[in-house]
Amino acid sequence: MRDILSTLIPRLGRSGTDSDRSDAETSERPASDRSVDGDVSAGDPAVRADGGVTDQRRSTPGRVIDAVDDRFGSDFVESLPFWGPPFLLMGLFVYGAIVWNLLISLTDFTNFGSPDYSDLDFEMYTRALSDSGVISATANTFILTIAFTVATLVVGLCLAILIDRGIRFENTFRTIYLLPMSLSFVVTAQFWLWMYNVNNGILNIAIGVFGAGPIDWIGNPSVVLWAVVLALLWQFSGYAMVVYLAGLRAIPTEHYEAAQVDGASTLKMYWRVIIPQLKGATISAAVVLMVFALKAFDFLYSLVSGYRPPNGADILATKMVRESYGNLNWAYGAAIAIILFALALAIIGPYLVYEYRRGHL
Amino acid sequence: MSDTSTPATDGELDGSDDARAADRPGALERIDASRVALYGFLIGLLAVYMVPIESGLVTSIKTSPTGVSETLPYMPPLLPETLQFFTTEKWQTAFDALSRGLVSSALYAVPATIISAFAGSLAAYGLTQATWKERYKAPILALFVAGIFIPLQAVLVPLSQFWSNIVNVADLLGFVWALGINDDYAGIVEMIVTHVAYGIPICTVLFRSYYKNMSEEMIESARLDGATMRGVYRRIVLPLSTPMFAVVLIYQFTQIWNDLLFALILISSSASPAAPVVLILAGLGQSMEGQDFPLRMAGAFIAALPTLAVYVAFGEEFAEGVAS
Incomplete structure (x- = not known):
């Protein structure tokens, strides 16, 4: 079958989707067909068959492949072994699991064992909507995501503009600003726990210089979320900087020069000419940062070494894991996960459409 | 503390950048007040970025709980009077x-x-x-x-x-x-x-x-x-x-x-x-x-x-x- 495949496919590749024509063409191009796939099955006698003979030899599977290729494109069947298995594995674990999760969220599954799928209802969702814990976790998720994303983009942009001023040791600066991103949330949580320590933490010593404090950064429910935002900002502003640097490098030098010839000040030039051109970089960085914010679970878990984050810092991600793995309310946890997924989809969906329209997919 | 350590690493790591900067015409003349301010700001920021890591590193070689409470969180316990708090344990x-x-x-x-x-x-x-x-x-x-x-x-x-x-x-x-x-x-x-x-x-x-x-x-x-x-x-x-x-x-x-x-x-x-x-x-x-x-x-x-x-x-x- 391999020889039939390999004689067919390159030919279709050249004639595009038009298979009616290809039959007529084979007799005109026996030479190229004969050389097809020489390296893989050179010793195979069937390969020596020229175009005209191949047609008669085409077996039923060959015809099916022909039809499938005709419908999906010339390399479809031959490329299937490459992207098929990864796609299947990823599809099952990602999309299969999401569908399954949706199903579990409709059951009343708690404790150990397996869910009972015979009685499906939306009880868990009505429960979630009337749960003040879920409401505040949703609010905290929004605050954390938006504050962190906006702050990181602003800091990243400023860093990128400063570093793009043609400075020396640019790579060193970049490497150090990006360094925190290579660390695990578990590791950075240890560092920041120490930074925020009430008695000996550097932050309290620093604000003590100005006569303020000490503040219980982690223990105070109205401060802790901002403390988390600051720690995440430290960890990921280097990422925003790298994305913006790539965006700045893509802007032609003439734009800078033209703005300077027009007599615009440096500040005005960036605000009017350069920053508007960074729209694409901003959007893609923002989406990735929002995803990082959703992963803040690891950070919050490590702060307390447990499922219950500091008071005032409960987000949907921590609430979901606590309900499922702490309280064994699997169905309820699954319902919270679906709410979180829907929120994420509201960001990802438009982003994917936007990227597709720009031809970046 | 981290300010002093950065220039040394700069020199080692970035020979290529030096070469590029030297190729640029007028690279030397452009060293003026605003450049100095830019470098000062970037290096200061670098220090801020390194604080959590530096503080963690010096704290990791202190005794607990006395070493931690008796020394400043960003100071290594290597001065003669704080050497008693040093430990690799x-x-x-x-x-x-x-x-x-x-x-x-x-x-x-x-x-x-x-x-x-x-x-x-x-x-x-x-x-x-x-x-x-x-x-x-x-x-x-x-x-x-x-x-x-x-x-x-x-x-x-x-x-x-x-x-x-x-x-x-x-x-x-x-x-x-x-x-x-x-x-x-x-x-x-x-x-x-x-x-x-x-x-x-x-x-x-x-x-x-x-x-x-x-x-x-x-x-x-x-x-x-x-x-x-x-x-x-x-x-x-x-x-x-x-x-x-x-x-x-x-x-x-x-x-x-x-x-x-x-x-x-x-x-x-x-x-x-x-x-x-x-x-x-x-x-x-x-x-x-x-x-x-x-x-x-x-x-x-x-x-x-x-x-x-x-x-x-x-x-x-x-x-x-x-x-x-």
């Missing part, structure tokens, strides 16, 4: 607690990194270099891209159901445990498969961005000469992918090594022999008497050493990986 304790975790982490992080990178390369090749209709290709690509951004909480409950009720690795690999290996290591197999499955989307997208810019003429002429897709991949695409493999391997290794969520769900107990380093670290240095910060800091550095080493050695590739 915390590093020793942290290493004893974490060393088995380092082994477990490596046991799943290395195979999962290699497999997911290779799978991503294959998938990206099949979706980029092969010609089939964009109409059908686009939704499949969209599923790959969306797979990067899915919040993992949405798959956790099914994931633990899958590994406990449908595919029970501990039962399936009975012959391995019969050899005397602790059956907790089934968690390692689960971690490998899980990390590969959720790593494929990002690997595919990274490789795809690379393959899109690869010279089409070479591949097209190879195809015209009758090479199969497999032949083209093996002879042309794979050898040319080496730089991208470096990027993807480094990025994936960092991600998998650093991830806590899956370890928490699939291995759950930090007492398990298969517990990875992040899981042990998350509970290190906590007791009823309070938190042992020097121990935590030493543990944090030990857990971070592999990714830090990779980052220091391959910072360029890492930056490229995150930027695309």
